[in-house]
Amino acid sequence: MTNETRERVTELLTSLISFETENPPGNEREAAEFIYDWFREEGIEPSLIDEPNAARPQVAVRVGEGDPTVVLNGHIDVVPAGDGDQWSYPPYEPTIEDDVLYGRGSADMKAGVAVAMLATVDIAAAVEAGELEGTVVFHAAMGEETAEPGTKTLLESGYTGDYGIVLEPTSLRTATSEKGLAWYEITVAGDPSHASRPDHGTNAIANVRPVLDALEAYDTDVRTREDDLLGCSYATVTEFEAGTKENVVPESATITVDRRFLPSETAGDVDSEIDELLATVEADHGIDTSWRRTRTYESAEIPVDSTLAEVVRNHSAAVADVPTDPWGIQASTDVRNLVNDAEMEAITWGPGELDQAHTYDEHIELPEVVAGYEVLWRVLEDLFEP
CATH class of the missing domain: 3.40.630.10 (Zn peptidases)
Incomplete structure (x- = not known):
């Protein structure tokens, strides 16, 4: 056979x-x-x-x-x-x-x-x-x-x-x-200007720094959540995009986050966490952000x-x-x-x-x-x- x-x-x-x-x-x-x-x-x-x-x-x-x-x-x-x-x-x-x-x-x-x-x-x-x-x-x-x-x-x-x-x-x-999977696109706002006069605008890349810091801390936190069969959760920054031309201060920057979550979590839970994280960054640093979940596989x-x-x-x-x-x-x-x-x-x-x-x-x-x-x-x- x-x-x-x-x-x-x-x-x-x-x-x-x-x-x-x-x-x-x-x-x-x-x-x-x-x-x-x-x-x-x-x-x-x-x-x-x-x-x-x-x-x-x-x-x-x-x-x-x-x-x-x-x-x-x-x-x-x-x-x-x-x-x-x-x-x-x-x-x-x-x-x-x-x-x-x-x-x-x-x-x-x-x-x-x-x-x-x-x-x-x-x-x-x-x-x-x-x-x-x-x-x-x-x-x-x-x-x-x-x-x-x-x-x-x-x-x-x-x-x-x-x-x-x-x-x-x-x-x-x-x-x-x-594990579940959710991808997030986080957009951080700036104000464009000519690069010869950078102080006339607000560089979105500079505004990204506190967001990245917050995401790093978030990843450290979610890694403490563990499952006997699946290990721990992750929140990993996988992509970064900014700028339209070499001599233009970018008006926005986009970060992609790959969030792997356990059966004890849901995509809705993660949405709330991302929302809270960005709200804290906005309040502490006076920057504008927005986010959207682009793909979801539930656990x-x-x-x-x-x-x-x-x-x-x-x-x-x-x-x-x-x-x-x-x-x-x-x-x-x-x-x-x-x-x-x-x-x-x-x-x-x-x-x-x-x-x-x-x-x-x-x-x-x-x-x-x-x-x-x-x-x-x-x-x-x-x-x-x-």
Whole structure:
């Protein structure tokens, strides 16, 4: 079975990687249409979902009948490949060397999508033969890399269930919690003037200094907030932009803050903290500021001893000798939609190393992808046992 699985996984995964699905701008259409056609060729009727963006359709599949229903979720968008000269192999020409498959999206997360597609087809055959009882829902979602409501829309369209697995790369470890992410743009005002007469204006860059000091103190404070599985919170300044021309005193400057937060916090809580921080700076230094939250991934968690988590941990250990201790993922994924919006018992789990996400020469080890399929099959077989 392993050799056959390897051939099936390799063929499907290389096909998926060959589609350039970069987001931005959002080029998922061709890959979505391929997935749609692939399921039809396998005798399964999928749905092509035009919401929330008709130019970037999603694919949803439901097979089987009865309880429980397990959702297998994956996204088909990838981050841009960047400078092609930095790649050892062309990013959209998947290449295999010594059991390692190279290509953009190999780890994040087309391997997970391929494993889920194959498992969906095989479960359908087992259910039809009367060997298993249960329902699988498959998602090929758009827009995950930019926090767009792809998965959320699929859930709202009825493609939900009792359990959920988001097949992001975790090296087959089972994550029952994840950090949230909020990006903030803070604008600091000044008053423009010609640089030959700088005292006729107010340099926004100078006004930024107390804001940066306050953000540094804020980061120190939030790092004291800790979670047993996820570590601490962060507030990191990641971008700074100011000025329009060399000889113009800038009238504004913009700071970007990446705020990673724990399940005990919410984006609303962070909003209040940013608001209070800037109000204090304005009062103490007499400067004008404004802010907006530009992107949000809420945090999510389920009990570490949930039924699904225990089943996946046990089979991952049996197949791939993966640790069974409780674990959380520090990255943000669409599992938040399954847990928070659809109130599902859901985990993040899948083949591939998270460190490979968004890198040059992104790659995945094919034996781990095969192991991922075998674990997923055993999990579904366990949950669907008549």
